[in-house]
Amino acid sequence: MRNHKKNMKRFLFVLLGILFMWWLSLPYFILHNVDHVGDAVTVDNILRRNGNVIMETHTTQVSSVPQLKNYRQELQALQVKVEVDKAYAEVKDEMIKELRSDKLQLQLQISHLGELLKVQLEKEKLQWKEKVQQHEEEIPEQVESGKEQQTKDDKNCPILSMDGFPHCKQKLMWMKKMWKTDLCYSSYGVNGSFCSFLIYLSEVESWCPRVSGRVLAPVVEKTPELKFDGAMIRESFKGLYDSMANKAEFVWIQRRIQSMEDIWLQAMQSLSAKYKLTKRKAKQILVHPGAITRESGFRIIDGAFSGGPLGELVQWSDLIAILYILGHHLHLSNSIPILQNILNGNGGSCPRKTKTEVNLIYTDIVGLQQIQPLVKTSWEKYKCMMRVLDTFGTEPDFNHADWSKNHNLKSPFGGLHLIPLQFYTMFPHTPDNTFLGFVVQHRLNAEKNEQLKRQNQALVYGKRGTFWKDKEAYVDVIHKYLDVHGTVDNGRRIPSYVKNHGIVKGTEVHALLRQSKVFVGLSFPYEGPAPLEALANGCAFLNPKLDPPQSSLNTEFFKGKPNIREVTSQHPYAEAIGEPYVWTIDINNLTEVERAVKAILNQSIEPYLPYEFTCEGMLQRVNVLIEKQDFCSSSSSWPPLSALQVVTAKAGTSCKKACQKTGLICEPAFFGYLNNAEKLSNYNIDCQTSEFSGSQMVFPAYNSDSNHCLLQSDPLLFSCVRSDPSLTRICPCRDYIKDQVALCKTCI
Incomplete structure (x- = not known):
């Protein structure tokens, strides 16, 4: 707004300057024109006089008129000239008087405009002060007078190590001075206490370490309680086709869904007859296949109809069909501008909470890299919602930002620092990732x-x-x-x-x-x-x-x-x-x-055809994953602990192979539960001594000679696929449904 005032002020001064210059130059142009008129009259008189002289000379030649008559005529011409000059002088004096009068009026107008400008500026300045005062008055009263509450909050907020967060101290100082400048900060619970600053800068933005003991919640705008928004099974794909209209990137995907529409509807009826699919909440789900966007440069869509690879498109097609038919609210994005519109920008000094309460985000690695710059400092809030379609899978050591860098594990798709189970694969390559799969199409009746x-x-x-x-x-x-x-x-x-x-x-x-x-x-x-x-x-x-x-x-x-x-x-x-x-x-x-x-x-x-690659099998799997798999809350536990079976892997053997030998599958979600010396004693593992370390990918493990247990200090380094030649690994295994390896027998 201040910039607008400055621009307006500059414009008025420039306008006044132009008017003043015009006023100074006006007399010159008028007098100049009058001089031209006078010159024209004088020339005309001279020509007339010369004409008369010529006529008189001619007459003299043909007649005998006396010379005195010629002098009289010349005197008359001179008298006419004097009269004209006198009239010209009078006109000139009159114009000068009028110009002086105009000058005085113009000066008065300029003075009046200057006064008006000063009054307007003072008025707007007063309005701005009133707005600022009103803005400050809207801050909750308990924030203004709540010194006791601030002190209480700060006592319950431990000072954490700032290692790895070089800008945290500077941001805390900034927040102390500036948090009242935007009510948005108060909407996130900032109340002037050090603890509220730290919570905001660690959970809403990512400048500081998170306060211990706090659970990170997904981005949900507080709204009044509304009636339950149930996920109702859909009996038609019409609404989905409408949302794909005029989006060239979804043409192949839409055609595949249309060709399988009857099969999908039959599979949904069959599944709902076997399992209770009621009382499910309809989620707001953002779907952004980054690799098919024009901005990615991969041109996957261009090759889809000419023999190009179709694996990713097949998977996206089946996932979108399932999310829709299960009754969830889909927000399809095929470009960065549309993505930004769905996420509502989420930029600025304090990120506004979106009108679309996104609960889940399905994307790929390219899409993830497109999303991060848009959400900026809100990345930590959205991180737990990500489900990343990853054809060949991402192993934990490549996923870990620091580990991959320190161990020279170079990959343009690594270092994303997600929970490895957030990567969704085409086939069940590794138990460290989640198996999403696709549907093998039955085209012939x-x-x-x-x-x-x-x-x-x-x-x-x-x-x-x-x-x-x-x-x-x-x-x-x-x-x-x-x-x-x-x-x-x-x-x-x-x-x-x-x-x-x-x-x-x-x-x-x-x-x-x-x-x-x-x-x-x-x-x-x-x-x-x-x-x-x-x-x-x-x-x-x-x-x-x-x-x-x-x-x-x-x-x-x-x-x-x-x-x-x-x-x-x-x-x-x-x-x-x-x-x-x-x-x-x-x-x-x-x-x-x-x-x-x-x-x-x-x-x-x-x-x-294995059940997990049928329409019904994928419907079952995706529905359970949506309802049960939660990375935003530490209180949720899935798969259920009743499915846990502990197996020890001999030195040099991975947990993946050790579980497979017993007809089970390694379940990384159980690593956190087992990563405790007391818990291990319940499974006949006697830890004489123990320590936490982040030096290897194979913990928890123990040395069979000394019974010294090594526990993992960094949860993102839990791995089913790594082994060590000198350590016995402690492996969390589970059973699985035949031809449905992603789900345990008690998972449904």
């Missing part, structure tokens, strides 16, 4: 299935001609027994005997799988959805081994991925399913290849 008979043919898994490089000998063996078909973008790079269908729609791929007996892997792409689609269509999968196992340590494709997980075959999840559906082979051993092909041709298999 029973009538069409009867029309498609199984042929003596194989379909090769490889849309790019480059995937076929150095695979001719392997494919030749298969061609000895089967006709070979492909869906390749460049037919010049494949053997001439391959019947290439080119890049085709999903419906045609499923039809080809229904007609084929073998789906042939070429070692790449890794861990895609296609092999499970083959199994669902009754087609066996040839799964190439990877020897040595490939990871970010030795393979270009995995470099930069925030993990060192070893991939032992083209599709490790399918590898675990095993024969007769999946045959994991060394494709360079042609004898082994031939033996596998013969075995497949001598068997008959029915379509097979």
Whole structure:
């Protein structure tokens, strides 16, 4: 507002200056014009006189008029000139008088405008003082007179170490002076006490360490109690399609949902008949797939209809369909401006609480990096709401900001410092992350299935001609027994005997799988959805081994991925399913290849699909995760502790492998409970001595010779997948539902 006043003042002074200059120059222009008029009259008179002289001279030549007559005429002309000059002088004097009068009036007007300007400035200054005074009076009375309360608050607020928070002291000093300048601070509980400053600067903003004993709550604006907003199961996707209209980034996603609409609705009816899905609260959920935004530069959408990778789009499509049909309120974002609008900016010196009370945020790593600059100092409030879709997973040591930096674990996608379970994977790669998954699509109805008979043919898994490089000998063996078909973008790079269908729609791929007996892997792409689609269509999968196992340590494709997980075959999840559906082979051993092909041709298999990859299975899993998995409250405990089973892992063995050997799965959510010497004694682990340390990823663990227990000091370093050659790990394991590994038997 002050800037506005300054600008107005400057404008008035400039205007007055222009008027003054105009007034000074006006007499000059008028007199100048009058002089021109006078000159014109004089010239005219001279011409007339000369004309008369000429006429007189001419007359003299033709007549005999006396010379005296010529003098009289000249005298008359001179008299006329004198009269004109006199009239001109009178006009000039009159104009000068008028200009002097105008000057006086202009001076009076300028003086009057100056007085008006001063009065206006004084008036606005007084109004501003009244607003400031009113603003200060609105501060709660207990803040103005509550010195006793401030003292009490500060006594209950321990002084914490400022290590790692270099700007905390400066921010505390600023808050002490400036907290009354904005009522927004009071809305967060700031009341003038040191403790309220510290709580605000640690929980609302992230400049200071958090006060011990406090539980960080999600961003929820306090509103009057309203009637319960229940999540009602939806029977149509119309509202979802309307929200996707005119958003090119969601075209492929919408088409997939439309093609599966009937299957989704049937699965929802089936699930609701088996489980109670009432009394669920409808959540406000922000969905921001950062990788599909134009700002990301990845151009995923451009390649979706021309043979590009579809894994991420498949997962986003299925997740969005589930969130909507479960009855939650979705806010879809396909660009940074839309994202900023949904989050309501949340910038400025004190972040305003959003009108949209977001409860959950589904995004990917790119989207996470787009969100952070928008929420700025409110990041800590939104951090616990994040669910990050991460195809290949992020391991705890890569996730930890300081650990990854100190141990040179370089990754453009690491160091995000979330709870590892907040990363949602495509397959259950590692128990340190949460398995989200996707749905394997059933495109063909029973009538069409009867029309498609199984042929003596194989379909090769490889849309790019480059995937076929150095695979001719392997494919030749298969061609000895089967006709070979492909869906390749460049037919010049494949053997001439391959019947290439080119890049085709999903419906045609499923039809080809229904007609084929073998789906042939070429070692790449890794861990895609296609092999499970083959199994669902009754087609066996040839799964190439990877020897040595490939990871970010030795393979270009995995470099930069925030993990060192070893991939032992083209599709490790399918590898675990095993024969007769999946045959994991060394494709360079042609004898082994031939033996596998013969075995497949001598068997008959029915379509097979694990429950966790069906519509109903994913609906069940996502619904439980929404209702039970909570990273914003330390009081919540899920999975239930009744599912905990403690297993010790021998030196050099990870908890992941130790739990698997007993038919269980490692559950990192239980690490915090076990990270206590007294609790360990309940599981026959006798800690003679113990200490907390953050020096390794394998704690809690113990030395079997000395019974010295090592407990983890940093919860973000709990890991199921790391091991140590000299320490016995203490592993939290749990059971799981068959074909639904993300859920324990008592989790539903």
